[in-house]
Amino acid sequence: MSHAAFADSVHVRAPGKINVFLGVGGRHDDGYHALATVFQAVSLYEDVIARPADDFSVTVSGVEDIDSVPLDDRNLAMRAAKLLAVAVDHRGGVALEIRKNVPVAGGMGGGSADAAAALVACDALWGTGLSQTRLHDLAARLGADVPFALHGGTAVGTGRGDQLNPALARGRFDWILVPSEQGLSTPVVYERLDLLREEEGALADDPPLSLDVPIPVLQALRSGEPVQLAETLFNDLQAAALHERPDLAETIRQGVAAGALQGIVSGSGPTVALLCPDPETAQDVQSSLRETGLDPLHVHGPVPGARIIG
């Protein structure tokens, strides 16, 4: 039994992510699309504090869009805690406090980070001491992005995005993130992609049901050269996200005009991620976008996954 079993509280920090590459293939019979993606964990974090309690509860603070975060069993952190409790036969509950920094419904996997953090926090609070492999299995049952939030770093996701393999990334990449006040629903963006493909007649070509990440993306990550990575940034969901939010194209254009190497919609959006050549240029891009009334954040990646702190 871990020494943390009798702690008053356990504080875990888990990162949000950017998809530096996101290829979307055809839709399987179960409704999920075939994916090939590269996740990078970035220095924008969710904090989850777990305290002993008889029942399960969750509170959320930190973001303006708090009303859109459910506080019941739909909350991914709550589901993570309950899943772990059943798996290890824990009698009793937990009070989870979530301090959010990752934009809600922003395409940065904030809910998944909360779930990964809750798993690690409850495992320590309850002294269950599960192996990484068992935590990974539970994470995978909660959602395709949850195992990545557990591991962090840079990783390739294939299958339905759930088959995770670490990718070698050298050095540090500086990003400017531009969050939006209004989130975008992931299912809506996927539906839009299907519609756009139908309109283009791409369905006749049958998008593949198995995809790989192109080698140049992996080479660029290994090189540690932002210029090389900028050339390979790609998101199959971008056209669909821009269809819902045409203004994001202007944000990307402004970021590049201010010195960013390239910009991309992160995952299903609407957060825009602008890759910068170095920290100084990133600060210039941030200042320049601020002058246009946006609220850009300077982050870097890769960073580790869910970790106990304090």
Ligand code: ATP
């Ligand atoms: P996805 O992981 O589906 O790509 P996202 O990264 O765009 O989503 P999230 O902030 O993770 O966005 O959440 C998407 C939706 O999930 C929210 O609108 C909310 O209704 C629900 N949700 C469930 N649990 C949480 C949580 N802990 N934090 C935020 N949203 C949550």
